[in-house]
Structures are given as structure tokens and as C-alpha cells.
Amino acid sequence: xxxxxxxxxxxxxxxxxxxxxxxxxxxxxxxxxxxxxxxxxxxxxxxxxxxxxxxxxxxxxxxxxxxxxxxxxxxxxxxxxxxxxxxxxxxxxxxxxxxxxxxxxxxxxxxxxxxxxxxxxxxxxxxxxxxxxxxxxxxxxxxxxxxxxxxxxxxxxxxxxxxxxxxxxxxxxxxxxxxxxxxxxxxxxxxxxxxxxxxxxxxxxxxxxxxxxxxxxxxxxxxxxxxxxxxxxxxxxxxxxxxxxxxxxxxxxxxxxxxxxxxxxxxxxxxxxxxxxxxxxxxxxxxxxxxxxxxxxxxxxxxxxxxxxxxxxxxxxxxxxxxxxxxxxxxxxxxxxxxxxxxxxxxxxxxxxxxxxxxxxxxxxxxxxxxxxxxxxxxxxxxxxxxxxxxxxxxxxxxxxxxxxxxxxxxxxxxxxxxxxxxxxxxxxxxxxxxxxxxxxxxxxxxxxxxxxxxxxxxxxxxxxxxxxxxxxxxxxxxxxxxxxxxxxxxxxxxxxxxxxxxxxxxxxxxxxxxxxxxxxxxxxxxxxxxxxxxxxxxxxxxxxxxxxxxxxxxxxxxxxxxxxxxxxxxxxxxxxxxxxxxxxxxxxxxxxxxxxxx
Numbered sequence: 190x191x192x193x194x195x196x197x198x199x200x201x202x203x204x205x206x207x208x209x210x211x212x213x214x215x216x217x218x219x220x221x222x223x224x225x226x227x228x229x230x231x232x233x234x235x236x237x238x239x240x241x242x243x244x245x246x247x248x249x250x251x252x253x254x255x256x257x258x259x260x261x262x263x264x265x266x267x268x269x270x271x272x273x274x275x276x277x278x279x280x281x282x283x284x285x286x287x288x289x290x291x292x293x294x295x296x297x298x299x300x301x302x303x304x305x306x307x308x309x310x311x312x313x314x315x316x317x318x319x320x321x322x323x324x325x326x327x328x329x330x331x332x333x334x335x336x337x338x339x340x341x342x343x344x345x346x347x348x349x350x351x352x353x354x355x356x357x358x359x360x361x362x363x364x365x366x367x368x369x370x371x372x373x374x375x376x377x378x379x380x381x382x383x384x385x386x387x388x389x390x391x392x393x394x395x396x397x398x399x400x401x402x403x404x405x406x407x408x409x410x411x412x413x414x415x416x417x418x419x420x421x422x423x424x425x426x427x428x429x430x431x432x433x434x435x436x437x438x439x440x441x442x443x444x445x446x447x448x449x450x451x452x453x454x455x456x457x458x459x460x461x462x463x464x465x466x467x468x469x470x471x472x473x474x475x476x477x478x479x480x481x482x483x484x485x486x487x488x489x490x491x492x493x494x495x496x497x498x499x500x501x502x503x504x505x506x507x508x509x510x511x512x513x514x515x516x517x518x519x520x521x522x523x524x525x526x527x528x529x530x531x532x533x534x535x536x537x538x539x540x541x542x543x544x545x546x547x548x549x550x551x552x553x554x555x556x557x558x559x560x561x562x563x564x565x566x567x568x569x570x571x572x573x574x575x576x577x578x579x580x581x582x583x584x585x586x587x588x589x590x591x592x593x594x595x596x597x598x599x600x601x602x603x604x605x606x607x608x609x610x611x612x613x614x615x616x617x618x619x620x621x622x623x624x625x626x627x628x629x630x631x632x633x634x635x636x637x638x639x640x641x642x643x644x645x646x647x648x649x650x651x652x653x654x655x656x657x658x659x660x661x662x663x664x665x666x667x668x669x670x671x672x673x674x675x676x677x678x679x680x681x682x683x684x685x686x687x688x689x690x691x692x693x694x695x696x697x698x699x700x701x702x703x704x705x706x707x708x709x710x711x712x713x714x715x716x717x718x719x720x721x722x723x724x725x726x727x728x729x730x731x732x733x734x735x736x737x738x739x740x741x742x743x744x745x746x747x748x749x750x751x752x753x754x755x756x757x758x759x760x761x762x763x764x765x766x767x768x769x770x771x772x773x774x775x776x777x778x779x780x781x782x783x784x785x786x787x788x
Contacts, residue, residue, distance in 0.1 A: 213368045214391040216289055218434055223251035231433065233440045234278055235457065245279050250286060253279075255358035257287025257350065261321070264346070267292035267364055270319040270374065272345070273420070274300045274310075274332060277443045280350040281419050282429060284323040285373070287350075292364030295373040296386070297420040300328050307339060309384060313376050314341050317386055317618060321346040368392035374618050375422050375532045386618030387532045394426065396611040397535035398434035401427075403582045404540040405465065405495045405526060409436035412492075414463040416447035416454055423500055426536040427467050437465075451476045452484055455515070459489045467497030470504070471689045471755075473511040478688075480514075491519030495543040499528045501689075501756060502655070502673045503576040505549045522546045529578035529653055533627070533640055535612045539587075539653050541579035548577040550649050557656060558670060560603035562647040573674070577652035585610035588632060588639060589647055592659065595633035598647070605659055606646045607632075607639035645671075661759050663695045665702050665736065672759055675734060679706050682729035683722045687711040692749055692762035696739070703739035706730070707762050710774050712746045719743060719774065742766055743774040 212218045222231070227248035234243045261271065271288045273295055275281040288295035296317045301307055324332055326349040336342035372394060374386035401407065413432050417424030432439045440461050447454050455476065458466055512522045527547040528540030541547045551572035553563040565572035581587060586609040589598040598604035607630060616624030631637030645662075646655040657671035664670070675693040680686050690709035695702040706726055723741045730736050748771055750761035765771050 213395070214289075214366050214370065215286075215372055215394060215430065215433075216364070216366055216391075218395070219247065219251055219254065219286060222247040222433070222436070226436075230438050232279070232282060232429070232438065233461075235440060235442050235446070235453070237446070243279055245282065250283060252355055252358050253283035254286035254290045255361035256355050257283060257323075257353050257357075258290030258364075259357040259360040259362075260348070260353045261287060261291040261293055262362060262364075263360075265291075265293060265320050268294065268371075269321075270294045270296050270317045272296045272298055272314065272317070272319040272322040274298055274322050274324040274328070275350070275419075276300060276325075277419050277424075277441055278325075280325055284350050285419075285425070285429070287323070289366070289372055290361065290364065292366055292370075294371045297373060297375065297425055299418065299420045300324060300332060301335070307335075309376075311339065311341060312384055313386070314345070316376075316384075317374055319345065321348060323348050323350055325349060326351045366391065368395070369615075371615070373425075375425075375614075377532050385620065385623070388615040388618055389535055390615055393535045393612055393614055394430050395434055397426065397537060398431040400582045400585065400610075400612065401431050401537050401540075402435050404528070404537060404542060404579070405497060406543050407435050407437065407465065407495075411435070411437040411464045412461055413437060413439040414442075414454065414457045414461060414466045415439060416442040416444055417468065418444045422532045422536050423467060423469075427497065431536070447472070448475075450479075452480045455480070455485075455488055455490065458493055459487070459518075462492045464492055464494045465497070466493065466495075467499070469500040469755075470498055470507050471501065473498075473507050474688060477510045477514045485515070485518055488515070488518040490515055491521075493520060493524050495526045496520075496524050497526050497528060497537075497540065499530055499537070499540075499578075502677075503527050503547075503578075504677060505574045505576055508547070508576070527576050527578055529606075529644075529646075529655055531642055531644075533614055533642070534608060534610075535614060538585065538608055538610075538612070539579045539581040541577060541652075547579070548650070548652060549574050550577065550652075550654060551575075557603065560645075562601045562603055562649060562654070562656075564649075575654045575656065577649075578646075578655055579652060581608075581610075581653075585612070586639070587648075587653065588636075590630075590632065590639075592641070595631070597632055597634075600648045603645055603647045603656055606642045606644045606653070606655070608642060609637070609639045613640045661694075663693065663702075663704065665695060665704060670704075670734060670736065675704070675706070675730060675736070676708075676757075678729050678733045679708055679726045683725040685710055685722050686726075687746060689755075690746070690749060690757065692757045692759045694759050694763040696763065696767065698739060704730070704736050705740045705742065705763070705766065706738055707742040707744060707749060707766055707771065709744050709746050709749055742771060745772040745774055748772040 228246050230244050231247050232245045271293050285295050322345050329349045333347045368391050372391050376384040415428035419425050523544050523546050526541050530537040551565045551567045551574045553565050554573040556563040588607040589604040590607050592605040616628050627641050629638045630641045643659050645657045661672050672693040676691040687709040692707045727738045750758040
């Protein structure tokens with residue numbers, strides 16, 4: 190798989206279509222491409238050095254998938270679950286398709302890092318009950334030893350992907366796989382509850398690739414770049430599966446490479462003439478903060494037609510800062526494709542199309558607390574700006590619903606977002622009652638079934654807007670407050686506070702709900718007065734939200750509970766605070782000379 194077969198085509202190069210017939214499973218897709226476009230590069234994996242790259246063509250991937258599948262078929266019956274514990278690289282993709290080629294259900298995860306909690310992986314193993322785990326030879330002995338000491342892991346059989354030789358490919362038997370067959374279990378991030386295994390079928394992935402191609406105007410002539418982790422739906426589906434279905438190549442960096450040196454992301458887009466890349470919004474601010482102006486020289490982002498944004502609340506200021514910083518290097522505001530999706534809907538449900546910059550609607554913040562979206566002038570001090578998540582395509586259905594009654598909301602009324610369509614997954618693994626409740630909802634007039642997303646939103650001028658999470662709503666003295674808004678205000682109040690590292694929630698004190706803010710101190714800060722930070726948070730929230738903060742808890746970097754995708758888990762943070770389990774900061778905090786110089 191390491192041989193470089195041919196250069197990655199740029200957006201202007203001709204790309205050959207895979208086949209005239211429509212494949213019905215992911216196995217069909219890869220088999221067809223391996224037959225019709227055998228030597229065409231599917232994926233390029235970048236290492237730490239600029240010249241360190243590994244290409245994988247369709248034929249290489251097909252051969253490795255057949256070899257791994259043959260080994261698995263010899264030991265496990267179809268339908269069993271296989272845990273994937275690998276970092277971003279050719280082995281991950283080969284292992285994933287090896288499971289599909291064997292008629293087994295892949296369970297994407299990640300190898301635990303040293304001193305990292307195993308709680309999430311333990312919960313996945315307990316829920317999915319995999320029979321085996323695939324990893325790399327370098328990680329095998331360490332993970333097997335770790336598993337031997339972890340309850341629930343005793344039954345797992347361990348396999349190193351590299352130790353399965355290509356000669357096994359000749360023993361592969363095509364599995365009985367149909368469009369409705371499960372391809373993998375995508376475990377949810379667990380931001381509001383324990384991770385659930387979303388049952389994603391081959392049909393779900395192929396349909397979501399089809400609608401994503403429409404929303405983002407994609408074709409085999411495109412080129413993608415991604416750093417998103419492959420165990421997460423955005424990275425696996427958006428970075429691996431959808432490009433395969435549509436037929437365009439992708440360049441992959443590891444998530445740690447991006448976090449430590451975000452310049453590599455933009456350099457890769459520039460170097461390969463990429464047209465598509467996606468990320469959560471925090472990545473844009475990460476680039477603005479960490480890439481110095483002198484490091485931007487030589488970037489050419491003019492080929493980048495679609496920056497797919499989703500996965501967390503999107504603030505207009507973040508978009509503005511990124512456009513201001515990288516517009517001089519060819520990036521266009523019209524490439525900002527803000528969207529909405531979730532694991533239960535495979536990946537994307539709606540998006541702003543390339544070439545049309547996302548609309549920002551300013552609504553009355555007080556009315557929003559009463560679940561009404563009333564337009565305000567953009568310059569209004571009482572207005573709250575919200576970024577549009579665009580529109581879906583034909584065949585998908587959307588309803589904004591009053592969750593307690595099942596009544597459909599009118600335009601401008603805030604309710605729970607319910608969606609339907611072929612991309613909606615089959616339910617949660619081994620949770621029939623919860624699956625029926627979440628995936629089988631009906632409106633009061635009987636229309637359905639719909640997926641209840643748990644997100645709050647409204648429609649305005651044909652676009653979907655997301656205003657918050659239903660289960661995270663803070664209700665104080667009869668008023669609704671969206672925690673992400675309160676957290677944003679807290680972060681802006683003082684530069685000592687880390688980006689995207691706060692949790693707002695309520696606790697009961699003296700029979701009333703009171704507001705608590707838990708926030709991490711930034712790593713580049715060493716000493717100003719703690720009381721100054723606390724009073725800055727209190728003052729900002731009082732001014733912008735008319736709320737009194739009962740308690741501010743400042744904690745060490747990395748202390749707040751997070752999901753697998755890095756989101757703060759508010760309810761877990763609340764429990765940790767009440768149990769005294771947070772590493773609270775008691776020292777002084779001042780800005781470091783290095784951070785000051787970069788700013």
C-alpha cells in the first residue's frame with residue numbers, strides 16, 4: 190500500500206467515473222472502483238515530514254480489505270462486531286473495509302493514549318460486545334496487556350493488521366450483504382448522555398453521500414483534505430466513505446498534527462489544490478490564533494470552494510476572523526458551508542451551498558428565551574446573531590416541533606428539530622425502547638416517523654437555524670437560557686480563559702435553580718488575580734444575560750469531561766463539580782510573554 194501510484198489530480202484534471210451501474214453497498218463501491226480505476230489514488234496519508242506521504246490506490250485497498258476479511262471470516266461468523274483501535278493511517282481504512290468485506294460490523298474507536306481514561310472504550314465494549322479488536326503491531330502488546338487488566342475485555346481476540354499478509358486475499362469469500370445490512374456502529378459523542386451505538390447501514394451511507402454531493406456540489410473532479418479523527422462520523426464518513434462513493438481523492442493528516450501545527454492543514458489544501466475540507470468551527474479560531482502572519486506567505490486557498498462546518502455552535506465572529514485572516518490568501522467567504530447533522534442521521538442533513546455565504550439572522554434575545562425567533566436589526570444591542578445551517582435536499586423531511594405536544598411549530602417559533610429521510614439510521618444498538626422513542630416519533634396529526642434530534646431550532650426564510658440543545662437548557666426563574674450562549678459570554682470576558690473549555694449549568698440551592706460556570710484556565714497563562722477573572726465572568730453574564738452567577742469554578746486545563754470529539758460534557762461537568770472531582774485552580778493567573786508576543 191505504500192507505493193505511490195500516480196499524482197493526486199487537482200480540481201481541473203479529468204477524473205474517470207467508476208461504473209455505469211449503481212452500487213448498492215460500500216463493498217460494491219470499492220470493488221467497482223478497484224476494477225475500473227485500479228491504480229487511481231484514493232487516499233494520501235501525510236506523516237510528520239513534508240515529504241512523508243503514503244498513497245493508497247483503489248486496487249491496494251481492495252486487496253488489503255480482502256486479506257483482512259479472509260482472516261476474519263475464518264474465525265468469526267457474519268454479523269459479529271469488530272472493535273477498531275487504530276490511529277489515522279492506511280491500516281485504519283484497510284481494517285474498516287476488511288470488516289465490511291467479511292460481513293462483520295465495524296465499531297470505530299481509537300487507541301487510548303497514555304494516562305487517558307478508558308471509560309469511553311469500556312462503555313463501547315460493554316454495549317457492542319465485540320468479539321475481536323484490530324490494531325497495529327506496535328500497539329498490540331500494550332493494548333492486550335491493558336485489556337487483560339480491564340473488566341469486560343477478557344473475551345476480546347486481538348489482531349495486528351500488518352501481520353495479515355496479502356496472500357490471504359485469495360481466500361476471501363464475498364459476503365451476503367444487502368443495502369439494509371449494518372456497516373458499522375457509530376458511537377455518539379455522549380455530550381448529553383452515555384454514548385449510544387448508532388446502527389448505520391450501507392444504504393444510509395450511500396444516500397448521505399448522494400445528498401452531500403448535491404449540497405456541496407461535489408464530483409469526481411474534487412480533491413479533499415481532512416485532519417478529522419477517523420473514529421468520529423465527520424472524519425470517517427466525510428473524510429473516507431463519501432469521497433469513495435463520489436469518487437474523489439482525499440489527503441489525510443492526523444488530528445494531533447493539526448492541533449500542534451494547524452498550518453499543515455492549510456498548507457495541504459494549498460499544495461494539493463483541494464476543493465473540499467470540513468471541520469468544527471473551533472478549528473478556524475485555532476488557525477487564526479496559532480498561524481502567525483509571516484507563516485501564511487505562500488498559501489494559495491483559492492481552489493477551496495467548500496469548507497463544511499458543523500458539529501458545534503457556530504458564531505459569526507469566528508467566521509469573520511477566519512475570512513479576515515485568510516482572505517488575502519485566496520479564501521472566499523462564499524466557501525463557508527455551515528451545516529447541520531448528527532450521527533443518528535449518518536452525517537449531514539442540511540448545509541449552505543458553496544458560492545452563497547451563510548446568512549446571519551439577528552433575533553431578539555429575550556424573545557428567544559421564550560422560544561420565539563423575532564428578527565432584530567443586525568446592530569441591535571438586544572439582538573442575538575445566529576448562523577444559518579442552510580437547507581436540505583429533496584427526499585428529506587424536516588419539522589420544528591413543540592416536543593411536549595407533538596404540534597408542528599410555525600416559522601419563527603423555536604421547537605425541537607425532527608427529521609426524516611433515507612439517511613436516518615436504523616436506531617441504537619441493543620436499545621429497542623430508546624430506538625422506538627427517538628427514531629419513531631410521530632406528530633400529533635400522525636405524520637411520521639421522524640428522528641427526534643434533541644436540538645432546538647427554527648426556520649427563517651427557508652433556512653434552518655439551531656439555537657441550542659433541549660436537554661441542556663438552563664431554566665432560571667421561568668426563563669430559558671442556552672448554555673452555549675452563556676459559555677461564549679464567559680469566554681469573552683477574560684483572556685485567561687481557554688477557548689471552548691467552559692460549561693454552564695444549573696444547580697439547586699435553597700429550593701431555586703442557580704447558575705454555575707466551570708471554566709478551564711488557558712495553558713499559556715500563569716498568574717493574574719483569580720478574583721479578577723471571576724468578577725469579569727460575573728459582570729459579563731450579568732450585563733449580557735441579566736443573570737446572577739451563583740458560583741464560578743476555575744479548573745486546570747483539560748480537567749472538564751469531554752466527549753470523544755472534544756466537546757465539553759455539561760452534565761458530566763455538573764456531576765464532577767458536585768462530587769468535588771474537578772481539579773480546581775487556586776493559584777494566580779497572568780499572561781505569559783510568549784502568548785502576548787503572538788497576539
